[in-house]
Amino acid sequence: MNSPRHAINGLIANLAEQGYIASDQIATTLHLARELERPILIEGPPGVGKTELANAASAMLKLPLFRLQCYEGLDESKALYDWKYSKQLLYVQVLKEQLGDILGGAESLASAVERLHNFDDIFYSERFLEPRPLLKALQSDAGAVLLIDEIDKADYEFESLLLEILADFKVTLPEIGTLGARHKPLVILTSNNTRDLSDALKRRCLHLYIPFPEAALESRIVQSRVPEVPDQLREQLVAFVHGVRELDLKKQPAISETIDWARSLLLLHANTLDRQLVEDSLNVLLKYEEDIGIVAPELTALLKSATRA
């Protein structure tokens, strides 16, 4: 029985083996991305495991991961390909020495030019091509997972550059021509939504929004990441973090902060949450002084509801 539901449940189990607890939506999108050969565009608040999904997928599929971190000013020579200039330089020197042999015996200028044209020129050829992450992912033999991280940080031109790759898994190099993918990679783009991405890009991708997880899911994530944490403490700290997210904070604590916090509580040999402990370790959870100022007066109420749960 190979129903889609079956396949997706299998995917969830496989991802769990890699330490990634996926929701139904995440698994369905991943399944569809492989079925339809579409890139996935992941959006969501920082620290909910957008990049982690790519890592887990690459480990699960046993495919190499090519990661491209985007930033302002990223261009094709850093993302797509470049030429091996030093090798090309050597090639030119070799060529110069051979020039005499090639052109030797040519009677007229016209015939010399004719010979030069017949000479096989490999100056611009794949041999001198230095592949960057995008091209590497396309040229990978067994397929690959290509992670284009924080695409919203890149310029608009770069977005346009990506369109060809995302739609057809092809790149066009002006000097050589169009190179296709040997094996279509699984492409995952992440965005922190610092700006709107162009519609053209969104249209070519499956869109996945990962929100902060529900308490039960987050508890499972902590369990899978930090298995040493006792059950009671885990439930309490997850409930506490959920309480904190209700407040108006500059930066809401994400899953990665919850995990960090769980680890640090473990180091402090805590078995349950108490006020002193939370006060001392709050800076692991909250990254801004103002946020700590907001949470501190609410501590008693938050702790009460967290320990009751």
Next chain:
Amino acid sequence: MEATLLRFIRHLRHHGLEVSPAESLDAMRVAASLGYSDRSLLHAGLACSLAKSEEERIAFDQCFNRFFTLGERSEIVDETVASEEGDSPSSSPDDTDIPPMPGDSAEGEGSGGGGGSGLSMDALRAEVMQAANEVGLEKMEYPTQRGVYRRRILDALGDGEQRQAIAGLADGSPDDQQQAQWLSRLREARIEAVTEVIDRQLLLNNNAKGRSYQEELMRDSSIAAMDSYYRKRLPPLIRKLAKKLASRHRQRLHRAKRGKPDLGKTLRRNLAYGGVPFHRYFRNTRREKSEIYLLCDLSGSVSQWSEVLMLFVQALADVLPNARCFVFCGKSIEVSDIFRQYPEEEALAIIQRQHGMGGSDYGLALTSFRDQIADRLNRRSTVIVLGDGRGNGGNTGIDALRDIYHRARLVLWFNPESRNRWNTGDSEIRRYQTACHYVAECGSLRKLERLLDDLLNLIR
């Protein structure tokens, strides 16, 4: 099932999701791959191919639930008649509004005219859905068409004939009377079902046509003249307009400007020619981003306009990153922080509460505005003042504005009053004209949009 999916996509479009044909094709492939049997799976799958942002996702979830809950029962019927939905009667709505004469329902076979014994509610609904498809209910656009379509559907179901039959039976034997009673109950149930179907269709269509017409109207009318019902709808409209503007102007910032020659790149790229520079490469010079200072009058007469302009500028944050907002009744106060902290509508309410109310004092306002920004003003700064220039006969502050005029690259005055009222009464706009590069009238949303479009052309 494809027809149902297409109808669902149309439904999404009515609710503001912009689904392109390419995405529809994707959705088809998704549905084909996942199948229709598992509802939650289909939901997740369609969501990732059709909803492309967080807001769209919320709208999508609502639409999905509404569509596939209300529509589930009639799905199979829709399938069978989906092909006929093109040929709806194109008669004018008026002649069907009159109840038909009892004799003229010739085409109705009267499937429910007595023979349909033991008709279940589901079968009834299916019948109604089929009739609704025959008369082209999907084309209904305004709530006011409700009556027309109810009549049309009932006609298609042979309602006139039934009424006649009921009337005929009501005067007969007790048996006949009983049957008449049963029939009229059936008829009532049918009418109820028809109403339900029509209401659902209205909900699905979400009055899309009516709203787009309304938006057109709102863009042309004066904001001061709008009542609160329409004013509440302004922010989404403004954001929509701003998004369009932003996408039009986004590219331009990156237009490369030729700078100094790039020696390294030129050398590398010309290696092929033995270092002879056939191709020359230049460094790009980064264009300095311009700054915008916005000074908005918050006094009663123009405060709505100020809110609209501030909303607009906030929504353009993508292409106008360095905009600073000031408001005044008396002294000018910077409010950029409030916009940073709160969502836009809330921020406007706070600003209005804290700084609003009162007559405008242009003298104090412009002088304090100059004092705050003077040291930042340079040839990249653009200053926009929004106000009607009616200082209630007080100090005009023209000297302060002239100072700004000499330092800044561009000083614009947006006046929401129509041009023929300028310079009447206590309006000092003529004097301000001498200290501005341009005084523009921004009487409607469309004019304001055009002004900002021009502004973006100029400064980017």
